[in-house]
Amino acid sequence: MALIVKKFGGSSVANAERVFNVANIITKDYAKGNDVIVVVSAQGDTTDDLIEKAKEINPNGCSKREMDVLLNAGEQISIALLAMAIEKLGYPVISLLGWQAGFNTDSHHGIARIKNINTERMKAELDKKKIIIVAGFQGISKYDNLTTLGRGGSDTSAVAIAATMNAQKCQIYTDVDGVYTADPRKVKSAQKLDEITYDEMLELATLGAQVLNNRSVEMAKKHNVELEVLSSLEEKPGTIVKEKVKMEKTLIRGVAKDTDVAAISVIGLNNNPGIAFKLFNALAQKNISIDMILQSVGRDGTKDITFTVNRPFANEAIEAIKLFSDNLEFSDIKCDSDVAKVSIVGAGMESHPGVAAKMFEALFDSNINLRMISTSEIKISVLIDENYADKAVTAIHDAFFN
Amino acid sequence: MALIVKKFGGSSVANAERVFNVANIITKDYAKGNDVIVVVSAQGDTTDDLIEKAKEINPNGCSKREMDVLLNAGEQISIALLAMAIEKLGYPVISLLGWQAGFNTDSHHGIARIKNINTERMKAELDKKKIIIVAGFQGISKYDNLTTLGRGGSDTSAVAIAATMNAQKCQIYTDVDGVYTADPRKVKSAQKLDEITYDEMLELATLGAQVLNNRSVEMAKKHNVELEVLSSLEEKPGTIVKEKVKMEKTLIRGVAKDTDVAAISVIGLNNNPGIAFKLFNALAQKNISIDMILQSVGRDGTKDITFTVNRPFANEAIEAIKLFSDNLEFSDIKCDSDVAKVSIVGAGMESHPGVAAKMFEALFDSNINLRMISTSEIKISVLIDENYADKAVTAIHDAFFN
Numbered sequence: 093m094a095l096i097v098k099k100f101g102g103s104s105v106a107n108a109e110r111v112f113n114v115a116n117i118i119t120k121d122y123a124k125g126n127d128v129i130v131v132v133s134a135q136g137d138t139t140d141d142l143i144e145k146a147k148e149i150n151p152n153g154c155s156k157r158e159m160d161v162l163l164n165a166g167e168q169i170s171i172a173l174l175a176m177a178i179e180k181l182g183y184p185v186i187s188l189l190g191w192q193a194g195f196n197t198d199s200h201h202g203i204a205r206i207k208n209i210n211t212e213r214m215k216a217e218l219d220k221k222k223i224i225i226v227a228g229f230q231g232i233s234k235y236d237n238l239t240t241l242g243r244g245g246s247d248t249s250a251v252a253i254a255a256t257m258n259a260q261k262c263q264i265y266t267d268v269d270g271v272y273t274a275d276p277r278k279v280k281s282a283q284k285l286d287e288i289t290y291d292e293m294l295e296l297a298t299l300g301a302q303v304l305n306n307r308s309v310e311m312a313k314k315h316n317v318e319l320e321v322l323s324s325l326e327e328k329p330g331t332i333v334k335e336k337v338k339m340e341k342t343l344i345r346g347v348a349k350d351t352d353v354a355a356i357s358v359i360g361l362n363n364n365p366g367i368a369f370k371l372f373n374a375l376a377q378k379n380i381s382i383d384m385i386l387q388s389v390g391r392d393g394t395k396d397i398t399f400t401v402n403r404p405f406a407n408e409a410i411e412a413i414k415l416f417s418d419n420l421e422f423s424d425i426k427c428d429s430d431v432a433k434v435s436i437v438g439a440g441m442e443s444h445p446g447v448a449a450k451m452f453e454a455l456f457d458s459n460i461n462l463r464m465i466s467t468s469e470i471k472i473s474v475l476i477d478e479n480y481a482d483k484a485v486t487a488i489h490d491a492f493f494n
Numbered sequence: 495m496a497l498i499v500k501k502f503g504g505s506s507v508a509n510a511e512r513v514f515n516v517a518n519i520i521t522k523d524y525a526k527g528n529d530v531i532v533v534v535s536a537q538g539d540t541t542d543d544l545i546e547k548a549k550e551i552n553p554n555g556c557s558k559r560e561m562d563v564l565l566n567a568g569e570q571i572s573i574a575l576l577a578m579a580i581e582k583l584g585y586p587v588i589s590l591l592g593w594q595a596g597f598n599t600d601s602h603h604g605i606a607r608i609k610n611i612n613t614e615r616m617k618a619e620l621d622k623k624k625i626i627i628v629a630g631f632q633g634i635s636k637y638d639n640l641t642t643l644g645r646g647g648s649d650t651s652a653v654a655i656a657a658t659m660n661a662q663k664c665q666i667y668t669d670v671d672g673v674y675t676a677d678p679r680k681v682k683s684a685q686k687l688d689e690i691t692y693d694e695m696l697e698l699a700t701l702g703a704q705v706l707n708n709r710s711v712e713m714a715k716k717h718n719v720e721l722e723v724l725s726s727l728e729e730k731p732g733t734i735v736k737e738k739v740k741m742e743k744t745l746i747r748g749v750a751k752d753t754d755v756a757a758i759s760v761i762g763l764n765n766n767p768g769i770a771f772k773l774f775n776a777l778a779q780k781n782i783s784i785d786m787i788l789q790s791v792g793r794d795g796t797k798d799i800t801f802t803v804n805r806p807f808a809n810e811a812i813e814a815i816k817l818f819s820d821n822l823e824f825s826d827i828k829c830d831s832d833v834a835k836v837s838i839v840g841a842g843m844e845s846h847p848g849v850a851a852k853m854f855e856a857l858f859d860s861n862i863n864l865r866m867i868s869t870s871e872i873k874i875s876v877l878i879d880e881n882y883a884d885k886a887v888t889a890i891h892d893a894f895f896n
Contacts, residue, residue, distance in 0.1 A: 112551075149513060149578045150578055155577075159574070159578075161577075162571060162575065165568075169544065172560045173564065176551040176564075177552070179557055179560065187560055189563075192638060238591075
């Protein structure tokens, strides 16, 4: 008898047939004697349809408070339908909205953070032997206003319940059957991983692998919640995400690409101390995150600094720097959006100095030029032309996994 | 400075254009310095669409608790959109779900009764000078489960707020511009009434005029809330519903038909005392309401009893009587569904004995046979063949209003 938390995304409950498919997965585990709490997202395109309705009213953006009221309706519909399907199968079940499940958040509408979960109601329903269906993505502020947790919020809801309720595991059901060494739609030789560490998963998530939302992995790591990523369409084991995994033959765990990147170069900065601080402070004040950084000193004694940001923030970053140009002398500023970041991730690479060489050799053999390089203990990223991103991923993947 | 409660039905907010039309009506009254609380139903066909989704999951009927969770989403969407439209017009506004507005109900899912309204939040928002948009039809039980108030529930929500908050008036906006002496789509000479009493409105609502929901009129009468039925499409005065109205020239206030009727005849009952009691007790135990009753004694000393019920309950009523047939001897039971009830309503008829004669004369002139008659202080109803219902309404209306 264990508590299992399961999370199903919007495509898994997109229509009545899929809802029953999910209901069968849930009741099978319940019938084995487990307690089951399920977190579910809004059906298929519901959230997009609701956003469209809001845009018809105000194309310039409605207030986030009312947007949260509107979007909460999406998950409300899916929990009711899933609970109805489980009732039809003859099992005891109850649906709970975010606030009913005790999700207390701050008041940052649209991107609220969970402050705590009051587990009283969920515990009472488990005591009554009910399967619990919780609306993901939802919370409530201390002023009794509905909130939402932002993108990927349902993953976060599921991990938060697993952590707070001490679940044995948290299963994230998707339309792929696990975490792969590369995107299986692009790289034929991509292999499914049996296990991966939180840190590796975090790097992969950050680097563009869209299986799990970053915040949920961070939370799982912090509370040591064992995650499993698996398919809602085929019944087979997925990928386990946990603190330590047994070493495998391969040195790296995966190859990922991120094309949502822009490189900004500030050229001809005078070479005084504190110049980098001033530059990045200007960006920090606008809440713009930077990723890779390259600094070079030219022969005339001026500096060039190139850095990458998420592509949608590129213009804002340039504006922020120009605003500070009184304090910051430079001759030119350039933005390059046709770039991609390709990365390898693996806890094993630290102790194997040949990993970077092998990656660069694969790129060299494919005639791909490296514009920037950045490394951490468990990853190496390179910035290349966007056109070559898929070719680079395949070349690197083949070098390590063939 | 007065508090005005306004209620808009689903067709009034069916799309973005209509939402802005409603937003304009609301902000116009607010701009005059009034406090405004608005109750709104689910958009257009939303509720039907949600019911359809539930039927796909379980055609035999889902649990009422989960049905309430599902249906609550409809009003949630419309309050958010209406609030967004009012924001866009530049006015301060907040949407509140039923539970946020303080609607505490009993636990009868699908047909919950309001126990009380905790007005704390609404008062706080009015103090902040906000227009309040409340989701009609919704409540919450003491177990923190969402409930719905049943058919016409948004009218009830609006009147309940008006009563509890001591509003100056409660305006019910519909797609007709008031209460008419007969259905204006069917009877050309139908006239709009300036005023009508609660009792008359109650009779008309019960008798098939679908302008106002019965429960909301009862509540308005009990708390002496002045109602106004008016159009959301044209700006002009509607019909005022209140305790006493000035007498008009006409003796009756309106003619209505109800085709949702079946007549059941129990034939050849032995003529013992208590036989009617036994019969109607059998129906009461199944919670079946009866309306008109006719008892006749035949030459052989047996009794026939004919009564009317709402058509959807006819089969259930027959089953209930057959179940009691051990205690209740009779020779036959018949059901006639091709009947309609046509009624006239008016507080003036009590003191004018000629009213019934005038009604029956009009029916006689049209060759329409009366099967049953029932009367109260302010109404006379006759049961006729359903085929003649519209003809009867027109004939009676012309007799009194031309």
